[in-house]
Structure formats: structure tokens, C-alpha cells
Amino acid sequence: MEEKIKIPQYPPAKILKAVEKLRYFLIRISRKLAPANVNIMEMVQGFYVSRAIGLAVKLNISDYLHNGSKSISELALLTNCHEESLYRMMRMLASQGIYIEKKSRVFANNNLSRTMLDKDDTMHYMISHQVNGFNWSMYGELEYVIRTGENAFKKVSGMELFKFLEANPEKNDEYNKAMTNSSVMLGYAILSEYNFKNAKRVIDIGGGHGVLLSLILKKHKHLNGIVFDLPHVVNQANQIFIKFGIENRTEIISGNFFESVPSNADIYLLKSIIHNLTDIQAIELLKKIKSVLPVNGKILVFEPIIESNNGRYSFAKLFDVQMLVGTAGGKERTLDEYKDLFKKSEVKLKRVIPTAAPFSIIELT
Ligand SMILES: C[S@@+](CC[C@H](N)C(=O)[O-])C[C@H]1O[C@@H](n2cnc3c(N)ncnc32)[C@H](O)[C@@H]1O
Structure with a gap:
């Protein structure tokens, strides 16, 4: 049977808007707390992260982790990738809050990586696009x-x-x-x-x-x-x-x-x-x-x-x-x-x- 599309449930617009204001305020504070050259470098390095998210989507890593954690050697085998290189990319993504390295060289999904599952109600295809x-x-x-x-x-x-x-x-x-x-x-x-x-x-x-x-x-x-x-x-x-x-x-x-x-x-x-x-x-x-x-x-x-x-x-x-x-x-x-x-x-x-x-x-x- 076809999987149903989950309709997202969100709090009322007023609350969301207030939370969004607070979030951007905190981002501005966080930027003020770091030297300008650190800030700009972090922004520039955003493309390393974007590209790695895109590849993780292409390799369907989140889908492989959907039913439980997997070691990097299992993931490398499933995705036909070079194990050590895949590990370094996954370690970096986990350091950005995407996937969890549960124990040494074993990865699991978290909220962010679940948005990459191959489904209508995730961000899989938007990321790919x-x-x-x-x-x-x-x-x-x-x-x-x-x-x-x-x-x-x-x-x-x-x-x-x-x-x-x-x-x-x-x-x-x-x-x-x-x-x-x-x-x-x-x-x-x-x-x-x-x-x-x-x-x-x-x-x-x-x-x-x-x-x-x-x-x-x-x-x-x-x-x-x-x-x-x-x-x-x-x-x-x-x-x-x-x-x-x-x-x-x-x-x-x-x-x-x-x-x-x-x-x-x-x-x-x-x-x-x-x-x-x-x-x-x-x-x-x-x-x-x-x-x-x-x-x-x-x-x-x-x-x-x-x-x-x-x-x-x-x-x-x-x-x-x-x-x-x-x-x-x-x-x-x-x-x-x-x-x-x-x-x-x-x-x-x-x-x-x-x-x-x-x-x-x-x-x-
Ligand atoms: C940016 S997408 C938006 C799709 C949809 N409204 C949404 O927001 O998810 C633009 C849509 O316009 C359609 N479109 C573009 N040119 C069109 C045309 N000349 N006649 C009918 N549809 C067209 C595209 O096929 C595409 O589905």
C-alpha cells in the first residue's frame, strides 16, 4: 500500500512568528560574539555542508538508517562508497547536527537527517533540486x-x-x-x-x-x-x-x-x-x-x-x-x-x- 502523506502540524502563526523573531535575534547575537573573519568563514563553509547534504540524499543514507543505526562499513557497502571518505563526510555532517555518531563509526538518524528520507512530505527532492x-x-x-x-x-x-x-x-x-x-x-x-x-x-x-x-x-x-x-x-x-x-x-x-x-x-x-x-x-x-x-x-x-x-x-x-x-x-x-x-x-x-x-x-x- 502507498504510504500516506503526513500533513505537518504547526503551532499558531503568531507563536511561530514570535519564535522566528527570537531565533534571528539569537543568530545576530551569536554573530556578534564571534570575530568577523570567523563569521564570514563559517558562512563561506556553508557550501561544504550543502554539498554533503546533497550527496547524503543522493546516496539515500537516511533511508538506509530508517530502521536503525548502521556502521560506516555497512553504509559504505550499501552505497558503494569508499569507507574512510564516507566516514569523514558523515563525521562532519554529524558535527553540524545532521545524523548522530552513536558510538565510534556507527551512525543513526535524527530529526534533521529524517528530513532527507525519500518521501513526499520530507525535503528529499527539494535538497536534490x-x-x-x-x-x-x-x-x-x-x-x-x-x-x-x-x-x-x-x-x-x-x-x-x-x-x-x-x-x-x-x-x-x-x-x-x-x-x-x-x-x-x-x-x-x-x-x-x-x-x-x-x-x-x-x-x-x-x-x-x-x-x-x-x-x-x-x-x-x-x-x-x-x-x-x-x-x-x-x-x-x-x-x-x-x-x-x-x-x-x-x-x-x-x-x-x-x-x-x-x-x-x-x-x-x-x-x-x-x-x-x-x-x-x-x-x-x-x-x-x-x-x-x-x-x-x-x-x-x-x-x-x-x-x-x-x-x-x-x-x-x-x-x-x-x-x-x-x-x-x-x-x-x-x-x-x-x-x-x-x-x-x-x-x-x-x-x-x-x-x-x-x-x-x-x-x-
Ligand atoms: C515553481 S513551480 C510551482 C509549482 C506549485 N505551484 C508549487 O508551488 O508547488 C511553477 C509551476 O508552473 C508550471 N508552469 C510553468 N509554465 C507554465 C505554463 N506556461 N502553463 C502552465 N503551467 C506552467 C510549472 O510546470 C510548475 O509546475
Whole structure:
């Protein structure tokens, strides 16, 4: 039997936000307690750790440890690796709090390493997508990006992202599963902050394998839903719907949102879609949705918003660099930039709902 997807349970947004503030405050204090050159070196060495996490995922180490600890010689045999080199990498990861070295040369999973298990509700595919494949190569081209204003994805792969994914089924699978990982992680933020009581049918535009829609429909039994995405993406969505037991309330429609979008829904979700697009493309898409939106219909844009937070930690600013490097003109936007975009798209901004995640829900009519 297929393993069920575990829906994460989190404390209320207010508590999470307060904890997050405290956490970043403590990080700033910790930085102040160390000399600047130590701080900067620790940040730079972050890439040793990222790369080792990526390899541990590729080697499925967490899965091998799922039923109990294993010695490094067993792990080396299972993963077909050089024992001493694997040991040194695992020892380093354990020193970063990922895996536990229970006794000499014997490793076990802990909370962090369990996020690397090969499942829909972990971070396995997101890690792989971030550090094992083209994303890693793209960051090698950061200078090219900053000097030219061009993106690195095209330079590395010779194509635009979604065309490349269509042509490379293995990468397409990894990318879509990475999006599923991210939506399982972030879905709670929409679920706990938005009231779907008056809606009847929700459509997730660019909804990938449909996990966000599934989370919403699982909670709101009165809703029907549609997932809309490119054909080579939505063809996998039914598997997720079955895992959630909502296949009787869902429909899968494939297509290109620059050509047309389905009508007959009263809520249009756009999660992590607008930030991939140039202003011109975003306006085109929003206008298209507006043209089929019923009178009381809503468009919910789910994106991080760039705040002027005086050099404090900002997920939005970090992710904006990912957009800079990896997309042809995509970006994270400030609220003013969004307002300008909405005005040109002839949609009305109703409200911005902050969530516990670093994403806001932007409600449009
Ligand atoms: C960054 S992913 C976000 C996926 C999903 N909304 C989520 O947040 O997990 C962007 C999605 O847009 C889809 N997409 C890109 N261009 C599209 C197009 N022209 N028509 C329909 N879907 C498209 C991709 O296939 C992908 O699933």
C-alpha cells in the first residue's frame, strides 16, 4: 500500500512568528560574539555542508538508517562508497547536527537527517533540486549573471527551464517532487490563515502534482478542485489525489496558461508562479484569469514579499537571487511592485495576509 502523506502540524502563526523573531535575534547575537573573519568563514563553509547534504540524499543514507543505526562499513557497502571518505563526510555532517555518531563509526538518524528520507512530505527532492543538479551548476555562473543581467539556467542547459524539464523526464520528476516537498511544508500557512468556507471550486494554476490543492480539499470537505499545469507535469497528479483520498472531488486539466486558463472556479491559486515571470508575462496571466473570474471570485497569489527590513534576514531577498540566477526575468517583488503589477493587470488588491511562513497570501478580485 502507498504510504500516506503526513500533513505537518504547526503551532499558531503568531507563536511561530514570535519564535522566528527570537531565533534571528539569537543568530545576530551569536554573530556578534564571534570575530568577523570567523563569521564570514563559517558562512563561506556553508557550501561544504550543502554539498554533503546533497550527496547524503543522493546516496539515500537516511533511508538506509530508517530502521536503525548502521556502521560506516555497512553504509559504505550499501552505497558503494569508499569507507574512510564516507566516514569523514558523515563525521562532519554529524558535527553540524545532521545524523548522530552513536558510538565510534556507527551512525543513526535524527530529526534533521529524517528530513532527507525519500518521501513526499520530507525535503528529499527539494535538497536534490537545490544542490545536486542544474541549480548547483547555475551558481557557478553567478558572475556571468551579475555582469550580463542574463540568467544562468539558459547558459547551463541551453534552454528555458520548463522546456528543459519537458525534455528531461528524470529532472522533471525531481523538480515536481521538489515542489511537492515545498508545498507540503508551506501549505499549512495557507490553510491556517485563509477561510475557504464560502468557496465551491478551487483551481491551482501551475499546481504541479496537486499537493497544495490536496491539502486544501482534505481540510475542506465541501470543496471541489482542479489542478492545471503543463501536460508532462499534471500527468502525475492523480497519484497524489489518491494518497489524500480526494480523487472523486478533483479534476486534472493540462494546458499552457499563456494560451488559456480554465473557467468555472471561484478561487484561483497562484503559488510560486508570479515570481517566475517577468512583469509583462505576469500581467498577461493575471488578465487572463481576471477575464474568467466570476463576480465574487478571488485570485490568491502566494509569494514572499520583499520588505525594507534594514538588512535583517529576509527569505524573500535570498530567494530573489535564486530567481535572478535561474529564471528569465522572474523576481521576488516589494508590495509597491506588486501594486503596480496589479494595477496594470486590472485586478484589485483586496488584502495581504501575512502567514507563519515567509510567504504572504495576496487576495485579488
Ligand atoms: C515553481 S513551480 C510551482 C509549482 C506549485 N505551484 C508549487 O508551488 O508547488 C511553477 C509551476 O508552473 C508550471 N508552469 C510553468 N509554465 C507554465 C505554463 N506556461 N502553463 C502552465 N503551467 C506552467 C510549472 O510546470 C510548475 O509546475
